[in-house]
Amino acid sequence: MSTIKKVCQLAGVSTATVSRALKNPSMVSEKTREKILKAIAESGYRPNVLASSIKTGKTNTIVVLVPNLSNPFFLKIIQGIEQAAQESGYSVLLGDTQGDPARENEYAGMVLSNRVDGIIHLDHSFPFSDNDAALAEAVPMVSVCERIVSDIKYPVIELDNYAACRALAKHLISYGHQKFAVIAGQIDSQIHRDRLGGITSVLAEENIAFNDDMIVGGEYSIEAGEKGVNILMSRHEKPTAIFCFNDDIAIGAIHEIKKHGLKVPGDISVVGFDDIKVSGYIDPPLTTIHQPASEMGRKAVEVVLKQIRKEVLKKDREIMQFQLVERESTGLAKNS
Amino acid sequence: MSTIKKVCQLAGVSTATVSRALKNPSMVSEKTREKILKAIAESGYRPNVLASSIKTGKTNTIVVLVPNLSNPFFLKIIQGIEQAAQESGYSVLLGDTQGDPARENEYAGMVLSNRVDGIIHLDHSFPFSDNDAALAEAVPMVSVCERIVSDIKYPVIELDNYAACRALAKHLISYGHQKFAVIAGQIDSQIHRDRLGGITSVLAEENIAFNDDMIVGGEYSIEAGEKGVNILMSRHEKPTAIFCFNDDIAIGAIHEIKKHGLKVPGDISVVGFDDIKVSGYIDPPLTTIHQPASEMGRKAVEVVLKQIRKEVLKKDREIMQFQLVERESTGLAKNS
DNA sequence: CTGTTAGCGCCTTCAT
DNA sequence: ATGAAGGCGCTAACAG
Numbered sequence: 001m002s003t004i005k006k007v008c009q010l011a012g013v014s015t016a017t018v019s020r021a022l023k024n025p026s027m028v029s030e031k032t033r034e035k036i037l038k039a040i041a042e043s044g045y046r047p048n049v050l051a052s053s054i055k056t057g058k059t060n061t062i063v064v065l066v067p068n069l070s071n072p073f074f075l076k077i078i079q080g081i082e083q084a085a086q087e088s089g090y091s092v093l094l095g096d097t098q099g100d101p102a103r104e105n106e107y108a109g110m111v112l113s114n115r116v117d118g119i120i121h122l123d124h125s126f127p128f129s130d131n132d133a134a135l136a137e138a139v140p141m142v143s144v145c146e147r148i149v150s151d152i153k154y155p156v157i158e159l160d161n162y163a164a165c166r167a168l169a170k171h172l173i174s175y176g177h178q179k180f181a182v183i184a185g186q187i188d189s190q191i192h193r194d195r196l197g198g199i200t201s202v203l204a205e206e207n208i209a210f211n212d213d214m215i216v217g218g219e220y221s222i223e224a225g226e227k228g229v230n231i232l233m234s235r236h237e238k239p240t241a242i243f244c245f246n247d248d249i250a251i252g253a254i255h256e257i258k259k260h261g262l263k264v265p266g267d268i269s270v271v272g273f274d275d276i277k278v279s280g281y282i283d284p285p286l287t288t289i290h291q292p293a294s295e296m297g298r299k300a301v302e303v304v305l306k307q308i309r310k311e312v313l314k315k316d317r318e319i320m321q322f323q324l325v326e327r328e329s330t331g332l333a334k335n336s
Numbered sequence: 337m338s339t340i341k342k343v344c345q346l347a348g349v350s351t352a353t354v355s356r357a358l359k360n361p362s363m364v365s366e367k368t369r370e371k372i373l374k375a376i377a378e379s380g381y382r383p384n385v386l387a388s389s390i391k392t393g394k395t396n397t398i399v400v401l402v403p404n405l406s407n408p409f410f411l412k413i414i415q416g417i418e419q420a421a422q423e424s425g426y427s428v429l430l431g432d433t434q435g436d437p438a439r440e441n442e443y444a445g446m447v448l449s450n451r452v453d454g455i456i457h458l459d460h461s462f463p464f465s466d467n468d469a470a471l472a473e474a475v476p477m478v479s480v481c482e483r484i485v486s487d488i489k490y491p492v493i494e495l496d497n498y499a500a501c502r503a504l505a506k507h508l509i510s511y512g513h514q515k516f517a518v519i520a521g522q523i524d525s526q527i528h529r530d531r532l533g534g535i536t537s538v539l540a541e542e543n544i545a546f547n548d549d550m551i552v553g554g555e556y557s558i559e560a561g562e563k564g565v566n567i568l569m570s571r572h573e574k575p576t577a578i579f580c581f582n583d584d585i586a587i588g589a590i591h592e593i594k595k596h597g598l599k600v601p602g603d604i605s606v607v608g609f610d611d612i613k614v615s616g617y618i619d620p621p622l623t624t625i626h627q628p629a630s631e632m633g634r635k636a637v638e639v640v641l642k643q644i645r646k647e648v649l650k651k652d653r654e655i656m657q658f659q660l661v662e663r664e665s666t667g668l669a670k671n672s
Numbered sequence: 673c674t675g676t677t678a679g680c681g682c683c684t685t686c687a688t
Numbered sequence: 689a690t691g692a693a694g695g696c697g698c699t700a701a702c703a704g
Contacts (some may be wrong), residue, residue, distance in 0.1 A: 032673085057680080086432075094429070283619040352692080353690060355683055387696090388683070417677085614683075674703100677701090
């Protein structure tokens, strides 16, 4: 691997000039620049990024902490992140944490050992270890979807989950539904509270009874949807409409409802959340909330890069627009 | 950010001793080691990985080149990669190339600028630019699924696509099918040739006519499945069974077949390839070839790490086992 | 516009 | 077992 010195020798200039020719071409005369470029081509020289990083203190890399890489919704966010990062000359390090604090600690710690410049977190946990917490004060970090629970305030890119669930609830009520159930994802999270709050607020306004028995689940997965339905079907009072807190859950739920010999939406209406690609192609196509996932990823990059560059952030909370996508998994309530 | 020097001062030792205490504890007396550990804790010292990388020449990072991050199958491979890498103390840099040579060049070039130690490529293209090609000789690189087309031989982790498609073909023939169609993915690839070869070899053995008119598609996507079906439905001779070259295509195809008022498998049987999670939950559940995606990712890491460590590779081609998963999208041919 | 000179933070001989 | 010193490859003043 040839170094800057080889190029110097070939071009007959100093290392500084070579460095400048690359980073600040306007500071070098055209003639010498050409000489240098030729020398670079000849030698097959590639600047050692590590060496420059150690000087500049910047790695041009951010790490993304994902609780679950199998979730297609996260994938779309990551895709947005990757693209935006690339456009800004940044690379993306992938940190699949599986919600495991030890892994979160490890990946988050990278910012302290100069391995990355910033963190995008797709979860609400504070990812640093107790040991590192004190150092985490000024760390460029932004969360997407979920607010990070900590004393330090980090910016967040999120959806108005409360409003989205209100929209969903109103939609179902307009079809005459009165008996609702929820198959939730991660329970201990702001998202959960916001979404549930949105639903119950509408039900309260409409004087529709709803109690916690009808909340099942606890994980964003297809299997959770299946299990959730089975639990609900064993209940005395069965729902005519089910809120699933993501599309995977809804996919599992619909599959299981059909297994029970019931029709969607004939017997039970189902709504999802996220609008992943496949949701438009299942049978019946899913009514759900569209989240602008890849935009959210792009925004997150924007914000974390601003933090890295120490620019001032105008707002520490970016609310993205949702969209209720009505497809065919919702319909008139039975006997109404 | 505190450096090794702060720790020296606090512990009253030299930088060399601190370095040794961390990397080679046995070379340091227990007493001084304890002093140093305490000093590290006090100062919140984190070794600067960059600085050590520049000395050792290793980054403990590999880059994964993905042509399409939206493909759930790739995601599973990446998940396997990430886990295996993590277990070996490596990080994974994500390179979404979108099949764009310029992006491939950029990401592949990272190995030349000391940004990463190796490359895992999920495509068959030679990812280096012409300029860099000469330097690419000794680069640790492995491909998954597809063999890299180049003079230099790189190891590959792949499935026996030929055999898998033979199995699929035999399965359909056992249901009495005679009129077949293919909705292909990326046409210009070894995978395509192997799969098609598997199918046609069986058809030839069984004296079943098949011609190229019945091959449509050209992209691994749900939309390609929809379009493919529309083209096939406009043909004079319609197929009773369709090979889709991945599950996304199959999902689009099934959706579109139903739109045409036809039944799967009643009117047309459909098979997919990959066995992504959702394939078991669509209606009807998809008959497909299961690929051990996450195993393939793990294997890829194993191989690339061996290359990085300059260990000898026993074989430069690892063939993984497939599995025919019979679900409900295949059945008896109409009128048979 | 270009060269000289210090380092960046760490690792690694070479002495002691 | 420890310290001193040089250098990894590059950048950033400071001169000229």
